[in-house]
Amino acid sequence: MSYQNLRLEKKDGIAVLTVNRPEKLNALNDRTMEELDAAFTSLGEDPDVRGVVLTGAGEKAFVAGADIAELARQSPLDGRERSARGQRILDRIEGLGKPVVAAVNGFALGGGCELALACHVRVAAEGAKLGTPEVKLGIMCGYAGTQRLSRLVGKGRALEILLTGDPVDAAEAHRIGLVNKVVPRESLLAEAEALLRKMLANGPVSLRLTLEAVNAGLEMPFAEAQGLEATLFGLICTTEDMKEGTKAFLEKRPAKFQGK
């Protein structure tokens, strides 16, 4: 698929994917959502890509939301389908099996905040603003924002953001755990990439199974989640990476993981 509204760059095992509709502050119209679906499907399958940085084009916005022009003319059935489709696409990002870092370079509002929430970690530029202003438009989050935000920052803080519709700035987002790190705007991409590369220095199978244990485990009762963790731990004991990682430690040398 050739992309109209995305830019994709691959370098040394990572992909930098940029939502590229700066004249509309990178708002997520249906076309952009389809492209995100296709891009993350192919990044998930691409053995040369070990992790992804997701960001927005231009100076102002990561993504300023779902495209309000499209939302304004939707029927209830369109709305239900658009919401379910968006949730499925964001689930694909969260379930990619490789780390995805959001580099939040400005407004991350509505669907843009939900998109950042589906990434595994978030690095924000100073001055970025995150929030869910849907209630000001007479609608509500439809891409799992009610669920991911409350799981990430807790119910009380999430409800303040969801019910006021007021954005929080990067410093407040950091204080409440909505973003992992705040950095100067000019070093945002470099910092996001450095964080991703730190993760990618570790065994790829370790990363994949840890993501699975956290994502799936958080949706289970604790005892069941521990069962899942023990099963994945058993599985990882069969890997070449486990043999190499432990052997390298004992031989006092850096490990060379193959992802096998």
Ligand code: COA
């Ligand atoms: N959907 C569609 N178009 C959007 C958009 C969105 N979510 N967000 C911004 N745009 C468009 C604007 O309509 C404008 O287009 P135009 O130049 O053709 O009129 C362009 O992007 C620039 O936005 P503008 O509002 O002029 O920029 P600003 O700096 O004055 O304000 C925001 C920035 C983010 C505060 C403002 O754009 C905004 O409130 N956007 C909507 C945020 C929102 O409610 N998101 C949730 C949607 S569910």
